Amino acid sequence: MIADPCCPILELNALRQVTGDTIRHGGLTLTERALAVCGLPAGARALDVGRGIGGTVKYLAVPRRFSAGGCDLSAHLLREGRRCVPMLPLAQALAECLPVANDSMDVILAECTTNLRDRG
Numbered sequence: 001m002i003a004d005p006c007c008p009i010l011e012l013n014a015l016r017q018v019t020g021d022t023i024r025h026g027g028l029t030l031t032e033r034a035l036a037v038c039g040l041p042a043g044a045r046a047l048d049v050g051r052g053i054g055g056t057v058k059y060l061a062v063p064r065r066f067s068a069g070g071c072d073l074s075a076h077l078l079r080e081g082r083r084c085v086p087m088l089p090l091a092q093a094l095a096e097c098l099p100v101a102n103d104s105m106d107v108i109l110a111e112c113t114t115n116l117r118d119r120g
Contacts, residue, residue, distance in 0.1 A: 026111070026112070028055070028056065028059050030111060030112075031056055031059065031060075031109065031111065034109065034111070035064065035107075038107055040066070040106055040107055042064070042065035042066070043065065043066065043067060044066045044067070044106040044107060045066070045067045045068075045104065045105045045106045045107075046060045046066040046067070046068045046069075046105065046106065046107045046108070046109065047068070047069055047070065047071065047098065047100055047105050047107075047108045047109070048060065048068065048069070048070040048071075048108075048109045048110075048111075049070070049071055049072075049095050049098065049108060049109065049110040049113060050071075050072055050073075050095065050110055050111070050112070050113035051070030051071060051072050051077075051081070051090065052072060052074075052077050052081070053077050053080045053081040053084060054070055054081035054084065054085055054088050054090060056070070056109065056111070057069065057070040057081075057085075057088050057090070058085050058088060060109075061088065068088070068089075069088065069089035069090065069091070069100075070088065070089075070090050070091075071090065071091045071092065071093035071095075071098065071099055072090070072092065072093075073092065073093075073094065074092075075092055078090050078091075078092055095110060095113060
């Protein structure tokens with residue numbers, strides 16, 4: 001298990017009351033705009049990095065019909081996501097060391113994650 005170096009504010013329920021399950025500004029509208037540019041078909045393999053509780057992963061898997069999974073640093077958010085939607089494949093991982101093989105994804109989304117990394 002990875003030490004949990006994520007930003008604690010992202011784990012607050014009060015934040016989700018403002019942002020929704022995507023836990024970021026732009027919500028699924030931002031995701032939909034990015035996917036429109038990609039033009040991916042149903043069944044595309046997608047990984048959402050920094051997925052929080054899985055709002056975007058659920059969106060990719062259900063209405064978009066992608067083969068979707070996600071990863072996040074926060075063990076707390078992963079547990080919450082698994083409680084909400086047990087069927088989604090979710091993993092604890094660093095963005096620099098993704099839990100997928102090279103060339104195994106059609107798209108990797110990392111929406112609004114770079115502002116959370118401490119580069120010292």
